[in-house]
Amino acid sequence: MDIRYPGGKKYQVPKLETSGQKDYGNRGMTFEEDINESNKYYLANGIAVIHKKPTPIQIVEVDYPKRSAAKIKEAYFKTPSTTDYNGVYKGRYIDFEAKETKNKTSFPLKNFHEHQVIHMKNIIRCGGISFVLIRFSTTDEVYFLDGNMLLKFWERMKAGRRKSIKKEEIVQFGYSIPIGFRPRIDYIRVIDSIYKEFF
Secondary structure (H helix, E strand, O other): OEEEOOOOOEOOOOOOOEEOOEEHHHHOOOHHHHHHHHHHHHHHOOOOEEEEOOOOEEEEEEEEEEOOEEEEEEEEEOOOOOOOEEEEEOOEEEEEEEEEEOOOOEEEHHHOOHHHHHHHHHHHHOOOEEEEEEEEOOOOEEEEEEHHHHHHHHHHHHOOOOOEEEHHHHHHHOEEOOEOOOOOEOHHHHHHHHOHHHO
8 A cells, every 4th residue: 555645755664673583573562552552451440541643544546356345555644643642641631652763772853753843842832741652672661751851852953963862861861661561551650750740
């Protein structure tokens, strides 16, 4: 299937990350699936309502090889995507992005688009909670980085300095989230600890 961004650039399906010789998918979960399962746990237990945002797509060409089957041959993203997830927790709007990197020592800021960062800035300005979950796939570590910190690193890059966030900066300014069972990635616990004044 041929899917393109609003500017016409072709969309490439991201490849699964690997961790050493063991494929992360062999554990039964990708990073996105871990987050989705965590969100299902929060919903089922009346903790929070958080969903992955659907991507708006404009279908251009469809092939109908049989009456019972249709195959999309060409499609375009209608609008640039904002962030991956949003919802409500304790009456507060939650909006966040989930990113992975194979890099062991830093997180490249090119993984973000400017419109995503602007969107996160607007969420924070309007009183919502915005953050990013970052997974270092080679070590299977997950970190919670508050949106305000991401904005500082983004502005540093825009000022002509580092184009990445050093891992040690993420360790210093972020919050490690150990992979658990239920929920798999308990980011709500971090929200409880760092946004106490919000609730």
